[in-house]
Amino acid sequence: MPIRIPDELPAKKTLESEGVVVMDSTRAARQDIRPLEIGLLNLMPNKERTETQFARLIAATPLQIDLSLVRVTDHTSKNTPEEYLQTFYQTWEEVRTRKFDGFVVTGAPIANLPFEDVRYWPEMLEIMDWTQSNVHSTMFICWGAQAALHHFHGVKRYRLPQKAFGVYRHKVVDWRSPYLRGFSDDLAVPVSRYNDIDRTTLGNDLDILIDNDEIGICMLGDKKYRALYMLNHLEYDNRSLVDEYERDIKAGLATPMPVNLFPGDDPDKTPENRWRSHAHLLFQNWINEIYQTTPYEIDRIGLNDT
Numbered sequence: 363m364p365i366r367i368p369d370e371l372p373a374k375k376t377l378e379s380e381g382v383v384v385m386d387s388t389r390a391a392r393q394d395i396r397p398l399e400i401g402l403l404n405l406m407p408n409k410e411r412t413e414t415q416f417a418r419l420i421a422a423t424p425l426q427i428d429l430s431l432v433r434v435t436d437h438t439s440k441n442t443p444e445e446y447l448q449t450f451y452q453t454w455e456e457v458r459t460r461k462f463d464g465f466v467v468t469g470a471p472i473a474n475l476p477f478e479d480v481r482y483w484p485e486m487l488e489i490m491d492w493t494q495s496n497v498h499s500t501m502f503i504c505w506g507a508q509a510a511l512h513h514f515h516g517v518k519r520y521r522l523p524q525k526a527f528g529v530y531r532h533k534v535v536d537w538r539s540p541y542l543r544g545f546s547d548d549l550a551v552p553v554s555r556y557n558d559i560d561r562t563t564l565g566n567d568l569d570i571l572i573d574n575d576e577i578g579i580c581m582l583g584d585k586k587y588r589a590l591y592m593l594n595h596l597e598y599d600n601r602s603l604v605d606e607y608e609r610d611i612k613a614g615l616a617t618p619m620p621v622n623l624f625p626g627d628d629p630d631k632t633p634e635n636r637w638r639s640h641a642h643l644l645f646q647n648w649i650n651e652i653y654q655t656t657p658y659e660i661d662r663i664g665l666n667d668t
Contacts, residue, residue: 397426398463405470407441415597419645461663463656465497469504473556495664498656507591518560526577528621550636552598596641
């Protein structure tokens, strides 16, 4: 399973220490195959952590992947040095003429704002429409999923009484989905969101794939727009929810301790990762489905996708 990322990207050392095969440009050029082109639009403030989480999952495949890190053009990061972004990221304006086999749009910590009040919302509208002409399959995560559902389908969202926060058991709804091959009957999924979508506003074009009776839909499939919408965070590592909790407490927020995360609900104990295998399986299935269906001639993406 080789993945090609920028040679000096800090995530490279982390992935190599975990046994992930990271391919340099020279070795990749010698392989007489077309690598899959995957883009990651990273909207999270901690760019390095987020890119590592997704690169870890995208790398879990026997296929060669070229991963491009992308950021919105109309936004200045307060948490990531501009030098880092200039070195490892391209703006969407710089990649908008390219075609991608797969594209991931992450969540963003702007849950309290109406979509139209987000400063880079006009660019997000362009990006979402662009996926229909330049991307074979798109995975939208958390806020990214809510935004795409709102834009493509008019799905409404609403504020939860309190933050859904912790690790919740979910059930697989649609066993026919190729994205859920090998999934167990139920699975643990990290959840961190203030909003939920109104399932009464879902249209017939959307298929519920993973669900939870207590905190709502986890993942939807969308054949019409060639998209997956993951409303929660299978990409999270062991510390993600812990760090969010500590950040919220430091900011004076009344965030409850994440449920079902710490053994015995003891925050002094190390959290156990009970979702890692399903996270890897989801991305393997997604990339395999892309490989099976994307045009060999990458320029044909968007021309014959249905």
